[in-house]
Amino acid sequence: MPFSILTLIAIVLAGVTQGAFAEGPDAAALYAPCAACHGAAAEGNVALQAPRLNHLRPVYILTQLDKFHRGIRGGEGASVAAQQMAVSSGLLPSADHLPDLAFYITELKSGPSLATLEAGNAAAGGKTFMQLCGACHGMTAAGNVALNAPRLAGADDWYLRAQLHAFREGQRGQHREDRSGRQMRNMAAMLSDEQSILDVIAYIRNQAE
Ligand code: HEC
Ligand code: HEC
Numbered sequence: 001m002p003f004s005i006l007t008l009i010a011i012v013l014a015g016v017t018q019g020a021f022a023e024g025p026d027a028a029a030l031y032a033p034c035a036a037c038h039g040a041a042a043e044g045n046v047a048l049q050a051p052r053l054n055h056l057r058p059v060y061i062l063t064q065l066d067k068f069h070r071g072i073r074g075g076e077g078a079s080v081a082a083q084q085m086a087v088s089s090g091l092l093p094s095a096d097h098l099p100d101l102a103f104y105i106t107e108l109k110s111g112p113s114l115a116t117l118e119a120g121n122a123a124a125g126g127k128t129f130m131q132l133c134g135a136c137h138g139m140t141a142a143g144n145v146a147l148n149a150p151r152l153a154g155a156d157d158w159y160l161r162a163q164l165h166a167f168r169e170g171q172r173g174q175h176r177e178d179r180s181g182r183q184m185r186n187m188a189a190m191l192s193d194e195q196s197i198l199d200v201i202a203y204i205r206n207q208a209e
Pocket of ligand 1: 038
């Protein structure tokens, strides 16, 4: 695998157990170019369609940065937002600094994202989530590292909706090397309509701490 993402993930996992990646001024400098879109605390910016990042895990952030960098996400046929992020991956530091950057982002704190969507039915969404989503993302949407399934609890409602549409409409998860994206694309296709998307998002939003 190019760009040795597996090596990076190994470094990150070692860092978790050893507490090796302390937050510091260097990591803040690495994040500075990202803050212009994602916000000073990685709280997201709906006007720029740049999502919250501080609820995610380092391994998922590294995996997605690698995808953007290689054009597996944000390449041909992707949404304008995803293409923008693919271009922005040119701002990334060298590979050996990426784990520090990812850890720095996940240590940032901010209040919950404001609701921007018409509220769905969380009870109906919960049923759908248990049937179709919980096996990978966890019943409380906390994510599952072993399955590459990101945490969804805490994410912006508008971003969840945009990504479910991007998967359904083949803007994300369409690259033949994007195995985890393709998996999720098949699942997004199983949501029957817009109402079921809003319902599932209402359930996910209720899971945020
Ligand atoms: C020009 C604005 C812009 C800049 C600068 C930018 N991003 Fe993004 N980023 C975006 C947008 C827009 C998206 C959403 C892409 C989509 O909809 O698929 C995104 C998505 C992401 C994601 C995926 C989140 C997820 O839940 O899958 C990560 C991780 C990320 N950015 C990290 C970074 C980092 C780290 C930097 C700094 C090197 C950075 N971004 C700089 C606009 C930006
Ligand atoms: C087979 C396992 C699996 C199932 C079932 C599944 N997902 Fe996913 N999901 C994934 C994986 C893997 C990713 C990461 C894709 C990538 O790497 O680009 C993902 C990504 C996502 C994202 C993008 C998050 C982000 O930060 O960009 C959303 C939203 C999402 N899933 C929602 C759902 C919903 C809602 C359901 C139920 C309808 C569901 N998923 C079912 C595996 C799954």
